[in-house]
Amino acid sequence: MSHTLEWKTRLYLFEEDGTTKARATLDTGSTTLTGHGAAHRNPADPDVPEIGDELAAGRALRDLGGQLLALAERDVEGVGARSGTESRPVMGWSL
Incomplete structure (x- = not known):
């Protein structure tokens, strides 16, 4: 099974008084995550x-x-697989 996806990432930078702040967003089409x-x-x-x-x-x-x-990791556990903290990968997913 092959598929192609495009995830969009944006990086915003703000500088003021010797402090730089960054916000990174990832939009997968179904989920948006934001890092700081x-x-x-x-x-x-x-x-x-x-x-x-x-x-x-x-x-x-x-x-x-x-x-x-x-x-x-939550998604892997949600489909009944064990997390990557187990001794061996399950379902081919190694976290």
């Missing part, structure tokens, strides 16, 4: 906005990834 991340510049550090962007975006994407994995 932030980076705080030490006042003694040079002002390099790209570093704050990278840190905040990475943290938002990591948060989003964690939510996606948790959702997948």
Whole structure:
């Protein structure tokens, strides 16, 4: 069984007073997840906005990834399979 999907991801960055915030959204067509991340510049550090962007975006994407994995684990358990914490994968799904 093969299929093709397109999931849309958007990443928003906001910077103010040495703090960069990021919001990452994933729209699967049936579910929307939102991850958040932030980076705080030490006042003694040079002002390099790209570093704050990278840190905040990475943290938002990591948060989003964690939510996606948790959702997948709930779905696997919902179809009667054991979670990835078991000693061997069930139904071919390894979490």
